[in-house]
Amino acid sequence: MADRLEMEQAVALQGEKVRKLKQEKAGSEQIAEEVAKLLELKARLGPEDGKQKFVLKTPKGTRDYNPKQMAIREKVFDTIIKCFKRHGAETIDTPVFELKETLTGKYGEDSKLIYDLKDQGGELLSLRYDLTVPFARYLAMNKITNIKRYHIAKVYRRDNPAMTRGRYREFYQCDFDIAGQYDPMIPDAECLKIVHEILSELELGEFTIKVNDRRILDGMFAVCGVPDCKFRTICSSVDKLDKTPWEDVKNEMVGEKGLAPEAADLIGEYVQNHGTLELIEQLLKDPKLSQNKQALEGLNDMKLLFQYLELFGVKDKISFDLSLARGLDYYTGIIYEAVLIQNQGAPQQQNDHAEESVSVGSVSGGGRYDGLVGMFDPKGRKVPCVGVSIGIERIFSIMEQKAEASEAKIRTTGTQVLVAAAQKKLLEERMKLISELWNAGIKAEMLYKKNPKLLNQLQYCEETGIPLVAIIGEQELKDGVVKLRVVDTREEIDVARQNLVEEIQKRTKNP
């Protein structure tokens, strides 16, 4: 820290410069640049010796998980992974960052939310924005044409965080995808079956899975008179219908995006439709839509999908919804999104219309993207893909609220037994015994004190939920036994030392 003084002077000078620019009302870009330099200098200066001046926090939009939250998270992951494995998926992993150019041109308007790494020499890198694009890059790079894989990992978006509603800048995605050329709608139906299984098993309350098809949307836009070049941007507007009233969406289409009002009105009529097989049949008879090749393909596939969903026994939760559009550019066929209808876990808010179910938002989405892998292949060879992504953060929030409301104590360790001493000077004996237990695979702890009081040892078990205490004292050592105490019932029995492992295993169902 020889040059600390110099650094401090540099920070002071830069601070003055910024103040001056602000007084002079300089351009906001120039100010931003100088503020960035100031922050950089401050960061390099670091905290004073032994003290810290900066705010102790995690970066904006991120959070730590404490052991209780981790226990909930692991339970959710366990349910999801079990389901993915039940459907025969392998798993892969990819780096947290990709070459910047790998992500370029895949996300449309959302590209501005990508985190870039600083150019420190070498390659230009960005944090992954989702797991789908890295998956497509992986397939093309390894020339894989058939795989069923899951991938659970964090992704990064410089979005406006809304952490109470489970929206973070660093968040998990749990993705399941089927790549390969197969007969229509069979893998697509399995993806929906998977969403149905996971949301049912997590017991999050009622849910609906909305489905639509990009080909039906595009056909609809065509017959409504939307020019080809406006398909994607009008699609983005339609995507807002779950949060925005039709009037506002129409204003955006007409006012901002220059669509003819009559075209918007025609779209408005279509997008209020949602239903099941009957709606599909009705649209197949629609004089305009049925004449559009794309729409017809989409509708026929949708019909097939609903037959398959019936065979899978999940049709009851699925709604064919013409207002579903999905934001991302890369979808080419069926798209879907699962929404929870009511958060049964959360404490009931005052609600005068309790019978009216309230959507608490999307927890899963996905669709078919047959062109993405081809974007990475030197010869443009396509690998058809369909997949689903489970959004974990909102599910965590609900499970956390549920756990708090239920007041059930969540254990954060699996410790089966505490090795305790009844008298002083038994540290060495405790160490010998616990070592025997560890070597036999028993989950065991001891207090890191030379001479802990028995009461403190018992209290530790109460606090942390350890069910058994293996107590040794002079007498027990002489008799070759260990006193095994059941914390809940306070029952105590002497167990021969050679039977201790077996006795502990018998008394703790070890998952």
Place this chain on the structure above:
Amino acid sequence: MADRLEMEQAVALQGEKVRKLKQEKAGSEQIAEEVAKLLELKARLGPEDGKQKFVLKTPKGTRDYNPKQMAIREKVFDTIIKCFKRHGAETIDTPVFELKETLTGKYGEDSKLIYDLKDQGGELLSLRYDLTVPFARYLAMNKITNIKRYHIAKVYRRDNPAMTRGRYREFYQCDFDIAGQYDPMIPDAECLKIVHEILSELELGEFTIKVNDRRILDGMFAVCGVPDCKFRTICSSVDKLDKTPWEDVKNEMVGEKGLAPEAADLIGEYVQNHGTLELIEQLLKDPKLSQNKQALEGLNDMKLLFQYLELFGVKDKISFDLSLARGLDYYTGIIYEAVLIQNQGAPQQQNDHAEESVSVGSVSGGGRYDGLVGMFDPKGRKVPCVGVSIGIERIFSIMEQKAEASEAKIRTTGTQVLVAAAQKKLLEERMKLISELWNAGIKAEMLYKKNPKLLNQLQYCEETGIPLVAIIGEQELKDGVVKLRVVDTREEIDVARQNLVEEIQKRTKNP
């Protein structure tokens, strides 16, 4: 892509600028800056429609994990996590990036290896360099004074990658740490017990755990005549002794770091010592070292540690090694490092001195860091900590080589049964049956074809290791049975449909 042409022109212009600067032999910094601009422009330009021009790769020093590698990785993690849980640890998670200032001043010379994020407005962020500093930040931020936690996550270092030797820029660390004010050497001994358990269970061959103590090192430096201000830098030199001969290390100390040659020679005598209790006793009688308060404390604690290691039954693998120094700044007491002696899994290279065991490098390290949490606490309150980190990449490399050498087929899915059809037009029946199996928790797959050939269905099982096939045909449907075929033996039995789940479970040990 309206402005693609403009972008292409900008790239061409910038390329010309760079070429000109190179011709003019401009300053390397200036060239680097303009090259960076060129790369940025190219990245923004992105691939041409339908084609890609860029190299299809993961960033330097990173890699994907394919399903086989993931199967090995999960096995390793499973062993490690089981051990951490056996010792009663909870788990936490922290974000992949931290405020830049959180990492500043913690890593000494290695700080230059930290990845920074680009300043896109807002906070200055860096990717985490290890899990220890985020842990200390977590403790200070949440005012936690006692915890035993593990954390398995990726960390990031802009080091020179040597991927064949398992050195990556993105790699996993598996950390176990005990925070709290406890009686001396009890948690420290448990950390070493944990390393011993994990390395034994992974069956990586022979290993040694070297231990030393920063207080013994500092005491040694003091009695050898190293000035206080040179302790850390001389410590860095000593740290190189595992890879560099003493003569070169001495040259660095004397030539580069200005240490008196006599002091270096004295250090040279000490650092060639390694042994166990006897060496500790011998050094406790060393006329100079025993007069140094720090060294004396360290030696007495080392003696206590060896007593505890004996009780834990792990003393045979531990070597008290005065040449062990560890690179990081934050250690304050005991330090350790586990090295594999010989890679038994790798194919034997031609080796004329087969009897000489070869160190294949460090797979684990750690130590006591009693001051780190205090650096984050506004009032400088200290939380003593000791921990261990298992380095996974090198272990993966060894396990991968082992797996390849053994030629044992690694399954990448757990699928128990393939639902197959004996005739055409049975897709719907397959879907009904597989749905029943999934709902009963059976791991089942089917081919995504309407009318797959039976032979293809059986081949799929051979290739992927699925042990059972549930075959339905017209006759089976009529009789209310399913033909269950054991792939290995080709045995076939008819099972009543209501008994199928039970029969599959009986025949596949479902872990």
